[in-house]
Amino acid sequence: MTTARQRAIDFYQSLVPGEALPGEATEQYKDIDELVYLLSRVPTFTPRPIRIIAAGAGFSGISIARAVHVGNIPNATITVYEKNIREGGTWFENRYPGCACDIPAPNYQFSWAPNPHWSSYYATQGEIRDYIHAVTDQHGLRPYIKPAHKVTHARWIADREVWQITICKTDGRDLVISSAGVAEGESDTTFVEECEVFVNCCGFFNNWRWPDVQGREKFAGRLLHSAAWPEDADNDLDGKTVALIGNGSSGVQILPAIINRVKKVYVHVKSRTWVTAAIAQRFAGPNGSNLYYTEEQKAAWAADPKAHLEYRRMIESEINNRFSLYIDHTPSQKAAREFSVDDMTTKLRNGGKEDLLSALLPDFAVGCRRPTPGNGYLEASCHPNCEVIWGKVEGLTEDGVQTADRMTSNVDTIICATGFDLSCAPRFPIVGMDGINLRDEWLRNPAAYLSVTAANMPNYFTFMGPSSPLGHGSLVTSIEMVTKYVSAFIHKLQTQNYSNCVPKSHIPAAYQKQALAWLERTVWASNCTSTYKNGDERGALNSLHPGSRIHYFELLSTPRWEDFEWTSLCKGDDLTFAWMATGFTDRERNPKEDTNLTYVTNLALRM
Ligand SMILES: Cc1cc2nc3c(=O)[nH]c(=O)nc-3n(C[C@H](O)[C@H](O)[C@H](O)COP(=O)(O)OP(=O)(O)OC[C@H]3O[C@@H](n4cnc5c(N)ncnc54)[C@H](O)[C@@H]3O)c2cc1C
Ligand SMILES: NC(=O)c1ccc[n+]([C@@H]2O[C@H](COP(=O)([O-])OP(=O)(O)OC[C@H]3O[C@@H](n4cnc5c(N)ncnc54)[C@H](OP(=O)(O)O)[C@@H]3O)[C@@H](O)[C@H]2O)c1
Numbered sequence: 001m002t003t004a005r006q007r008a009i010d011f012y013q014s015l016v017p018g019e020a021l022p023g024e025a026t027e028q029y030k031d032i033d034e035l036v037y038l039l040s041r042v043p044t045f046t047p048r049p050i051r052i053i054a055a056g057a058g059f060s061g062i063s064i065a066r067a068v069h070v071g072n073i074p075n076a077t078i079t080v081y082e083k084n085i086r087e088g089g090t091w092f093e094n095r096y097p098g099c100a101c102d103i104p105a106p107n108y109q110f111s112w113a114p115n116p117h118w119s120s121y122y123a124t125q126g127e128i129r130d131y132i133h134a135v136t137d138q139h140g141l142r143p144y145i146k147p148a149h150k151v152t153h154a155r156w157i158a159d160r161e162v163w164q165i166t167i168c169k170t171d172g173r174d175l176v177i178s179s180a181g182v183a184e185g186e187s188d189t190t191f192v193e194e195c196e197v198f199v200n201c202c203g204f205f206n207n208w209r210w211p212d213v214q215g216r217e218k219f220a221g222r223l224l225h226s227a228a229w230p231e232d233a234d235n236d237l238d239g240k241t242v243a244l245i246g247n248g249s250s251g252v253q254i255l256p257a258i259i260n261r262v263k264k265v266y267v268h269v270k271s272r273t274w275v276t277a278a279i280a281q282r283f284a285g286p287n288g289s290n291l292y293y294t295e296e297q298k299a300a301w302a303a304d305p306k307a308h309l310e311y312r313r314m315i316e317s318e319i320n321n322r323f324s325l326y327i328d329h330t331p332s333q334k335a336a337r338e339f340s341v342d343d344m345t346t347k348l349r350n351g352g353k354e355d356l357l358s359a360l361l362p363d364f365a366v367g368c369r370r371p372t373p374g375n376g377y378l379e380a381s382c383h384p385n386c387e388v389i390w391g392k393v394e395g396l397t398e399d400g401v402q403t404a405d406r407m408t409s410n411v412d413t414i415i416c417a418t419g420f421d422l423s424c425a426p427r428f429p430i431v432g433m434d435g436i437n438l439r440d441e442w443l444r445n446p447a448a449y450l451s452v453t454a455a456n457m458p459n460y461f462t463f464m465g466p467s468s469p470l471g472h473g474s475l476v477t478s479i480e481m482v483t484k485y486v487s488a489f490i491h492k493l494q495t496q497n498y499s500n501c502v503p504k505s506h507i508p509a510a511y512q513k514q515a516l517a518w519l520e521r522t523v524w525a526s527n528c529t530s531t532y533k534n535g536d537e538r539g540a541l542n543s544l545h546p547g548s549r550i551h552y553f554e555l556l557s558t559p560r561w562e563d564f565e566w567t568s569l570c571k572g573d574d575l576t577f578a579w580m581a582t583g584f585t586d587r588e589r590n591p592k593e594d595t596n597l598t599y600v601t602n603l604a605l606r607m
């Protein structure tokens with residue numbers, strides 16, 4: 001690519017070739033600045049072409065591709081590179097038994113692709129994966145996605161104002177690990193592409209980790225991780241002796257799903273945890289169990305989208321209204337605690353294992369660790385096939401698991417439901433202004449602005465980065481809101497004569513300060529180890545948004561442009577308003593059939 005300014009000149013010249021007719025240009029500019037003179041001949045708000053590259057085709061990558069496809073970012077091209085063989089992200093990668101969404105499916109979907117056909121209230125992994133595949137096809141998004149291509153490096157080239165992205169073809173395997181420095185599955189075919197805007201959609205639950213234990217290589221049986229589940233893993237479960245490490249959201253789903261298949265399961269539990277009510281359980285089945293929709297119900301919603309929308313509204317409203325649960329010492333926190341104590345006690349007592357209660361009941365607030373609805377978890381813990389072993393797993397032996405005071409043997413299979421690295425740092429180098437590498441910066445301190453932008457990274461946007469509303473509600477709707485926010489930035493670049501934008505250098509750090517200070521009043525700050533603190537009880541709450549989801553949405557819908565440096569394509573302050581161009585808007589000059597050019601009939605303009 002040439003320089004940003006030259007690219008703009010070439011574009012406007014292509015729109016108005018030849019000499020200007022009298023009255024067609026602002027003649028004062030003729031001998032001052034070639035770009036301004038050309039601009040003065042084109043309609044105001046004409047979007048300059050923009051090239052976008054995105055990494056990752058989960059919900060986020062698909063969402064931004066769709067924004068381009070439907071013209072919400074007009075005159076843009078996008079390629080979404082995806083390391084796996086198919087799109088889907090989390091829901092393509094996590095295939096462990098029992099994997100499901102704990103947000104009700106009617107609320108865990110794109111608002112622009114509502115699905116009245118979910119089979120149940122809480123959808124399984126397979127059904128969400130199929131939904132994503134179907135949306136990709138039905139909405140014409142597949143041409144934008146290049147599977148089996150892993151982004152390995154990104155560098156901002158300051159003099160031309162482009163991102164240079166290095167992409168490595170994979171060997172076509174199903175799942176490619178995204179941990180930093182791991183090159184498994186990468187081929188020798190590497191190429192470089194340039195773009196004006198780089199969007200990181202690589203996901204935060206992507207860098208899965210083995211437990212930090214000794215002797216992992218000694219174990220002679222099958223070692224599995226919940227987030228990298230091989231297709232043939234079932235052979236190593238049925239009738240086998242299994243050790244399950246971890247009681248986070250994944251472990252809690254796995255246990256009930258395997259309990260009747262295995263000969264024996266040792267469940268290794270290091271921390272106490274709340275097993276809570278299901279999310280929006282008011283509308284679920286009895287006692288928060290899953291609710292399976294009848295064919296009649298699905299047909300009724302398919303025939304009546306308004307009724308379906310009302311159902312979705314009701315569920316989301318219930319979830320949004322529950323946010324005060326996450327503020328410590330509130331009545332809803334107290335009620336959640338009482339409910340969980342009661343529920344856990346009843347279940348363990350009914351299962352004849354009330355003794356587990358004293359070890360399992362936490363002293364920290366409900367929600368400090370991600371709430372684990374755990375349908376069937378406590379019941380499975382009471383099953384005769386199950387033995388709960390307390391304490392950190394210290395090491396693995398040839399045929400068992402070692403804790404401080406227990407060593408098991410004859411274990412055929414170990415399932416590590418030990419989660420992900422949530423340091424928030426990108427997993428490949430992203431080198432912005434002045435050679436600053438975002439990976440190094442964020443390994444030290446992940447300071448993002450509204451989870452989307454970062455200091456020294458011009459024209460760089462990330463989905464669900466540090467300070468995102470990870471802890472509350474459906475992330476799909478948050479991803480949609482981020483898509484709108486990012487689209488607004490790109491559109492401003494395209495239409496107001498800017499080549500790049502970057503948050504002012506103090507903004508992400510100031511934002512992080514506010515976030516961490518506010519988060520102290522939440523239950524997330526109480527004394528638990530959690531994903532949100534990257535597995536460290538005293539870890540900083542860098543991953544979370546300082547407020548409710550609605551708070552986040554409203555902040556995103558009114559972007560504070562003043563928090564950013566905008567670089568104009570025209571040098572000199574007196575050319576700041578060059579973008580006002582011909583004085584007629586693009587809508588006026590290029591009206592579409594439905595363009596409304598009057599004030600009195602335009603409800604969007606009227607007070
Ligand atoms: C087991 C599990 C259950 C969950 N349940 C819920 C839930 O109930 N509710 C909820 O709101 N959220 C849930 N989440 C969070 C979930 O991750 C998000 O809701 C959402 O799927 C994130 O979408 P994403 O596109 O941002 O990221 P992802 O889905 O992680 O997608 C990222 C994509 O980027 C690709 N990628 C990564 N690195 C590269 C690279 N270098 N080059 C190219 N491609 C790359 C990956 O292969 C992947 O396809 C769950 C997460 C897990 C792990
Ligand atoms: N919606 C859903 O239904 C769903 C399902 C799965 C995952 N998720 C998402 O994915 C995130 C990650 O969940 P996850 O369960 O995969 O990971 P996680 O919440 O980080 O849990 C990892 C578990 O492994 C344990 N562990 C790690 N090392 C250990 C050791 N050496 N010995 C014993 N135990 C050890 C941890 O114990 P400590 O906590 O004591 O460190 C913890 O219980 C969740 O927060 C959630 O957002 C959601």
